[in-house]
Amino acid sequence: MSRFYxxxxxxxxxxxxxxxxxxxxxxxxxxxxFEQLLGRQTYFVTGTDEHGQxxxxxxxxxxxxxxxxxxxxxxxxxxxxxxxxxxxxQFIRTTxxxxxxxxxxxxxxxxDDGLIEQRSFAGWYSTAAERxxxxxxxxxxxxxxxxxxxxxxxxxxxxFLMSRFQQPLIDAIESGKMKILPAKRANEVLGFLRxxxxxxxxxxxxSRLSWGIELPFDDDYVxxxxxxxxxxxxTAIGGFGAHQDNQEALGDTGDAVGSEKSFEQWWPHxxxxxxxxxxxxxxxxxxxxxxALGLEPPRQYVVTGWWLVDxxxxxxxxxxxxxxxxLKDKYGPEVLRWFLLREMAVGQDANFSxxxxxxxxxxxxxxxxxxxxxxxxxxxxxHFDSKVPALPAGREPSAILSSAIDLANxxxxxxxxxxxxxxxxxxxxVAKTVQELKLHVTLADIMTLVQRLNRVLASDAPFKTVKxxxxxAAVTVYHTLAGIxxxxxxxxxxxxxxxxxxxxxxxxxxxxxxxxxxxxHDLPTGAEVPRGSAMFPRHQFEVEAKAPKVKAKPxxxxxxxxxxxxxxxxxxxxxxLRVGDVIAAEPIKKSQKLLRLEVSLGALGMRQILAGxxxxxxxxxxxxxxxxxxxxxxxxxxxxxxxxxMMMLAETEDGRLVPMRPDGDAPAGSKIA
Ligand code: ME8
Numbered sequence: 001m002s003r004f005y006x007x008x009x010x011x012x013x014x015x016x017x018x019x020x021x022x023x024x025x026x027x028x029x030x031x032x033x034f035e036q037l038l039g040r041q042t043y044f045v046t047g048t049d050e051h052g053q054x055x056x057x058x059x060x061x062x063x064x065x066x067x068x069x070x071x072x073x074x075x076x077x078x079x080x081x082x083x084x085x086x087x088x089x090q091f092i093r094t095t096x097x098x099x100x101x102x103x104x105x106x107x108x109x110x111x112d113d114g115l116i117e118q119r120s121f122a123g124w125y126s127t128a129a130e131r132x133x134x135x136x137x138x139x140x141x142x143x144x145x146x147x148x149x150x151x152x153x154x155x156x157x158x159x160f161l162m163s164r165f166q167q168p169l170i171d172a173i174e175s176g177k178m179k180i181l182p183a184k185r186a187n188e189v190l191g192f193l194r195x196x197x198x199x200x201x202x203x204x205x206x207s208r209l210s211w212g213i214e215l216p217f218d219d220d221y222v223x224x225x226x227x228x229x230x231x232x233x234x235t236a237i238g239g240f241g242a243h244q245d246n247q248e249a250l251g252d253t254g255d256a257v258g259s260e261k262s263f264e265q266w267w268p269h270x271x272x273x274x275x276x277x278x279x280x281x282x283x284x285x286x287x288x289x290x291x292a293l294g295l296e297p298p299r300q301y302v303v304t305g306w307w308l309v310d311x312x313x314x315x316x317x318x319x320x321x322x323x324x325x326x327l328k329d330k331y332g333p334e335v336l337r338w339f340l341l342r343e344m345a346v347g348q349d350a351n352f353s354x355x356x357x358x359x360x361x362x363x364x365x366x367x368x369x370x371x372x373x374x375x376x377x378x379x380x381x382x383h384f385d386s387k388v389p390a391l392p393a394g395r396e397p398s399a400i401l402s403s404a405i406d407l408a409n410x411x412x413x414x415x416x417x418x419x420x421x422x423x424x425x426x427x428x429x430v431a432k433t434v435q436e437l438k439l440h441v442t443l444a445d446i447m448t449l450v451q452r453l454n455r456v457l458a459s460d461a462p463f464k465t466v467k468x469x470x471x472x473a474a475v476t477v478y479h480t481l482a483g484i485x486x487x488x489x490x491x492x493x494x495x496x497x498x499x500x501x502x503x504x505x506x507x508x509x510x511x512x513x514x515x516x517x518x519x520x521h522d523l524p525t526g527a528e529v530p531r532g533s534a535m536f537p538r539h540q541f542e543v544e545a546k547a548p549k550v551k552a553k554p555x556x557x558x559x560x561x562x563x564x565x566x567x568x569x570x571x572x573x574x575x576x577l578r579v580g581d582v583i584a585a586e587p588i589k590k591s592q593k594l595l596r597l598e599v600s601l602g603a604l605g606m607r608q609i610l611a612g613x614x615x616x617x618x619x620x621x622x623x624x625x626x627x628x629x630x631x632x633x634x635x636x637x638x639x640x641x642x643x644x645x646m647m648m649l650a651e652t653e654d655g656r657l658v659p660m661r662p663d664g665d666a667p668a669g670s671k672i673a
Contacts, residue, residue: 002040002041002269003040003041003042003043003265003266003268003269004031004032004035004040004041004042004043004269004271005042005043005044005045005237005266005267005269005270005271006028006029006031006032006035006042006043006044006045006271006273007028007044007045007046007233007236007270007271007272007273008024008025008028008045008046008273008274009024009049009273009274009275009278010046010047010048010049010092010093010094010229010232011046011047011048011049011077012048012049012052012054012055013048013049013050013055013058013069013070013073013074013077014054014055014057014058014073014316015058015073015316015321016073016076016323017076017077017080017324018314018316018321018322018323018324019307019314019321019322019323019324019327019340019352020275020306020307020314020315020321021077021324022080022084022324022336022340023304023307023340023344024273024274024275024304025046025081025084025086025088026084026086026337026340026341027273027302027304027340027341027346027439028044028046028273029044029081029085029086029087029088029493030337030341030439030493030494031271031273031302031434031437031439031493032044032493033492033493033494033496034430034434034439034442034493035434036493036514037430037489037490037492037493037512037514037515038430038431038434038514038515039514039515039516043089043090043237043266044087044088044089044090045088045089045090045091045092045232045233045236045237046077046081046086046088046090046091046092047074047077047090047091047092047093047094047232047236048070048073048074048077048078048091048092048093048094049094049225049229049232050066050070050074050093050094050095051094051095051211051212051213051222051223051225051228051229052130052209052211052212052225052228053127053130053204053209053211053225054127054128054130054225055069055070055211056209056210056211057127058073059211066211067095070093070095074093077091078091080324080325083325083328083333084324084328084333084336084337085333085334085337085496085497090236090250090257092232092235092236094213094228094229094232096249097245097249098235098242098245098246098248098249099228099231099232099235099242100213101241101242101245102231102234102235102239102240102241102242103213103223103227103228103231104213104214104215104216105216105240105241106231106234106240106289106293107202107215107216107217107223107227108216108217109293110160110292110293111216111217113292115160115161115164115292116158116159116160116161116202117158117159117161117199118156118157118158118159118218119156119157119158119159120154120155120156120157121154121155121156121157121159121201122152122153122154122155123152123153124137124138124143124150124151124152124153125150125151125152125153126143126145126146126148126149126150127148127151128143128145128146128148128317129143129145129146129148130224130225130226131201132153132201133150138150145277146317148317153208155205155208156205157201157203157204157205157221158201158202158203158215158218158221159199159200159201159202160199160200160202160227160288160289160292161199161292162197162198162199162200162284162285162288162289162292163196163197163198163199164292165197165287165288165291165292166193166196166197166288168288168291169193169197169284169287169288169291169297170190170193172287172297173186173189173190173193173283174190177297177299178283178287178297178298178299178300178301179299179300179301180283180300180301180303181300181301181302181303181347181436181437182303182346182347184347185276185279185283185301185303185347188279189279189280189283189284192280192284193284197284197288200224200227200285200288201224202223202224202227203215203218203221203222203223203224204221204222204223204224205220205221206219206220206221206222207220209222210222212224212225212228213228226281226285227285227289230281230282230285230286230289231289233270233272233286233298234263234267234295236257237257237262237263237266237267238257238259238260238262238263239263239267239295240263240293242263243257243259243260243262243263246262267295267296268296268299269299270298270299270300271299271300271301271302271437272298272300272301272302273301273302273304274301274302274303274304275303275304275305275306276303276304276305276306277306277313279303282298282301283301286298302346302347302437303347304344304346304347305344305345305346305347305348305349305350306349307322307344307349307350307351307352308349308350308351308352309322309351309352310351311351314352322352324336327354327357331357331358331361331539333497334495334496334497334498335357335360335361335365335536336357337494337495338360338361338364338365338494338495339356339357339360339361341439341440341443341494342360342364342440342443342444342494343356343357343360343440344440345438345440346437346438346439346440354541355541358539358540358541359541359576359632361536361538361539362538362539362632363604363631363632364447365535365536366534366536366537366538367538367635367644368447368450368451368454368605369447369450369487369491369502369535369536370534370535370536371454371635371642372450372453372454372457372480372484373484373502373505373506373535374534374535375457375463376457376477376480376481376484376506377481377505377506377529377531377532379462379463379466379473379477380477380481380529381529381531383466383470383473383477384474384477384529386528386529386530386531387507387525387526387527387528387529388478388481388506388507388523388524388525388526388527388529389474389477389478389525390474390478390525390526391474391475391478391525392471392474392475395471395472395474395475396475397475397476397479398456398459398460398475398476400452400455400456400459400460401456401460401475401476401479401480403452404449404452404453404456404479404483405479405483405520407427407448407449407452408449408483408486408487408520409520410427410429411427411429411430411445411446411449411490412429412430412486412515412516412518413429413430413431413432413515427445427448428441428445430442430445430446430490430515431515433445439494443491443494444603446487446490446491447605448605449483449486449487449490450487451605451606453480453483453484453487454606454608455598455606455608456476456479456480456483457476457480458598458608458641458642460472460473460476461641462476462477462480463640464640478523478525479520481506481507481523481529482506482520482521482522482523483520484502484506485502485503485506485508485523486518486520488502488503488506489503489512489513489518490515490518492512498535498536499512500512501532501535502535504530505529505530505532505535506523506529507523507524507527507528507529507530508523508527509527538634573673574632575630575632576630576631576632576671577628577629577630577631577648577671577672577673578601578604578628578629578631578668578669578670578671578672579601579626579627579628579629579662579666579667579668579669579670579672580599580600580601580607580609580626580627580628580629580645580647580668581599581600581602581624581625581626581668582597582598582599582622582623582624582625582626582627583598583599583600583606583623584597584598584623585597585598585619585620585622585623586619587614587619588610588614588639588641590639591614591638591639592614592615593612593613593614593615594610594611594612594614594638594639595610595611595613595614595617595619595622596608596609596610596641597609597610597611597622597647599627599629599645599647600668600669601629601631601668601669602667602668602669602670603669604631604669607629607631607644607645608641608642608643608644609629609643609644609645609646609647610638610639610641610643611646611647611649612657613647613649613657613659616656616657617657617659622659625659625661626661626662626666626668627647627648627659627660627661628647628648628659628660628661628662628672629645629646629647629648630645630646630648631645633645633646647659648660
């Protein structure tokens with residue numbers, strides 16, 4: 001069985017955790033859970049980075065001893081993860097004796113091997129970045145990383161001969177031995193390596209900084225915080241003689257920490273998750289340190305983007321951070337997880353806003369997933385004695401139902417002749433996108449199964465057929481329950497708690513299974529389907545409307561306009577108008593006014609829209625055309641069918657209804673503003 005060793009950055013304890021930290025840790029947690037579904041043995045480590053100037057200063061500001069400060073702050077990180085359903089196997093702290101011993105052994109080895117030298121050194125030192133810069137690195141005389149002041153310092157220090165490993169590092173990246181995702185980040189590192197690589201100062205004199213690990217060969221110095229911190233990835237799995245200390249510190253936690261072989265077994269399978277702000281330390285310092293120590297460079301990196309607030313990075317020093325705890329308390333941990341994972345394309349930046357979080361909840365979770373579970377289970381309670389219905393002999397699933405089964409099998413990696421229809425965006429097997437660490441794509445692909453199951457309900461209409469042909473309804477209901485089970489199992493890595501609840505709601509009591517065992521037809525007929533309330537409440541995001549500015553006197557030249565019921569811009573901005581492609585349109589029996597439309601909103605999926613235009617337009621006039629759709633109108637039930645949006649129409653004075661169509665080529669899903 002192959003392995004997967006996931007790590008996150010170990011976070012500085014100079015402030016409380018924010019959404020940026022929660023994001024990277026949630027991505028690592030979700031990836032490891034996907035790897036578990038794919039049948040791999042996994043190990044997941046996170047922790048805190050506790051030495052160095054930033055932490056020493058944070059403790060000084062609070063007037064507490066550094067160790068007491070670290071104990072307190074580290075605990076806030078440790079306590080946060082379980083509340084977000086993040087389940088690391090190990091939480092490591094750099095002030096633990098087991099880690100300090102590893103760092104000292106590593107330094108001693110480099111010193112003995114002549115790979116560390118003492119030199120006198122002068123340069124511009126940035127406290128914020130905890131490093132020296134050359135004159136030409138500075139931007140406007142300030143630290144290029146943090147924008148903070150720098151000071152000129154001259155001192156004797158110890159240097160790791162990093163320059164010797166420049167070519168081996170280039171080779172490791174170019175040969176793909178050390179894989180950096182997304183690829184543009186690998187190119188960035190290679191670009192950096194086009195310039196001569198300098199040696200790395202790995203010591204700080206105690207006269208300037210006392211909060212660190214003492215060098216084993218000179219007790220006037222402590223270790224540079226990055227040299228110390230990066231070694232955590234080795235300590236955690238028992239490298240450099242840590243396995244015995246690990247066992248004592250952590251108890252028996254399986255082969256990842258407890259055996260002499262643990263490092264050998266796990267290191268080749270490491271995957272470092274980190275933000276783009278710490279790419280150089282991870283992809284240049286770290287592999288060269290490992291090479292110098294006679295170890296293999298890391299196998300894989302996933303470099304994530306930044307959450308921005310008003311297009312500026314969310315960061316402790318800027319004070320614009322979003323507290324994950326308050327959001328979790330307000331919306332629940334899984335809504336927060338879902339938003340973080342689904343909204344941000346791994347590797348790119350995204351703007352954080354509570355309004356966007358609410359919207360994600362309402363569209364993906366409440367409308368698509370929550371409604372699907374609710375509508376199907378209500379049918380079971382009403383018409384099938386609260387049990388998974390038996391499949392009647394000789395009745396075949398409808399074409400759309402069969403396509404949902406094909407889609408599920410395709411997602412599981414079965415060789416199914418599944419072709420994305422024109423209404424889907426491109427869908428890939430889960431194993432492929434997981435391996436490429438494109439989690440946002442994986443989740444969007446799984447949601448296409450959920451959307452298709454909703455279309456099955458709309459098209460097979462079991463709530464109708466149950467009255468005339470109960471066997472037909474039983475076929476739809478059985479398969480929809482089976483499909484929900486498959487979708488919930490596949491969504492488990494992102495929303496573990498919810499997914500387990502959904503499994504129970506459809507009568508599946510055997511828990512989450514690996515993707516190989518995830519057979520659609522395993523859902524046992526006759527299983528009890530328990531009652532429950534709606535899983536994802538819709539939320540309303542209150543935007544405080546600013547009072548309109550009242551001008552003392554309107555300018556003389558301003559034309560007088562009479563506006564009935566004026567609205568604020570925020571009210572307009574709350575409307576989500578999109579371009580939609582009409583895929584299908586049909587009259588609704590017994591209704592003179594309504595047409596049922598199936599509308600594709602591109603990557604946002606499909607919607608069923610009931611439009612009151614039957615007396616104005618023939619279905620053929622709509623199929624294949626583009627329309628404007630108000631997508632965030634609360635869904636409504638009309639004639640027993642859900643309408644999940646509104647088609648925008650111009651109403652002429654003589655009472656005609658004319659569809660509003662984009663003039664020019666705007667793809668489905670484009671936002672209208
Ligand atoms: O750098 N958006 O710790 P740190 C997304 N101790 N992710 C963000 C973010 C944002 N706005 N802000 C922070 C350190 N992060 C070192 C690491 S590892 C050996 C030592 C995430 O507390 C992102 O993953 O500053 C970033 O790399 C990490 O937090 C930095 O956390």
